[in-house]
Amino acid sequence: MATEQDSENTEKLILIDQNNYSGADSTETIIIRDAKSLKLFYAKVNRARKPGLPVPDIDFTKEIIVIHCSSDMNYSNVNKLIIQDETDTEMVVGLKKMPKTKQEHSSSEDNLLVNPFFVYKIPFTKKKVTIE
Secondary structure (H helix, E strand, O other): OHHHHHHHHHHHOEEEEEEOEOOOOOOEEEEEOOHHHHHHHHHHHHHHOOOOOOOOOOOOOOEEEEEEEOOOEEOOOOEEEEEEEEOOOEEEEEEEEOOOOOOOOOHHHHOOEEEOEEEEEEEOOOOEEEEO
16 A cells, blocks of 8 residues: 555656756755746756756646755765655655666766756645655
8 A cells, every 4th residue: 555655646746857957055945836936946047058948837726846956966866856745734745765876987977066956746736845
């Protein structure tokens, strides 16, 4: 039963965009419920980028955006955002540590630090969405 619930929660959180540069000064997870906030996030990401990344077209009456930005993480660290718990009044979103995959890189690439971001969408809910 736990596996069914886990796969159901994973299906609710859909990755729609990701990139190696977020411009974030610290690791953070952001809940976005309106187009203006989403445009502000992409404006920050696109400051040093030409051409800029396109802002996803989201219907905020049907979906909520959850963005996870990682600061100074080694590229080989892989995390995945999941819904850890859901009640009638609250949805708890957190990181699930994924196993590292062995990748073939030159030694100079092994020390590459990036600030990736991951943009997920979830169905609209009036529940309180919290980050763990």
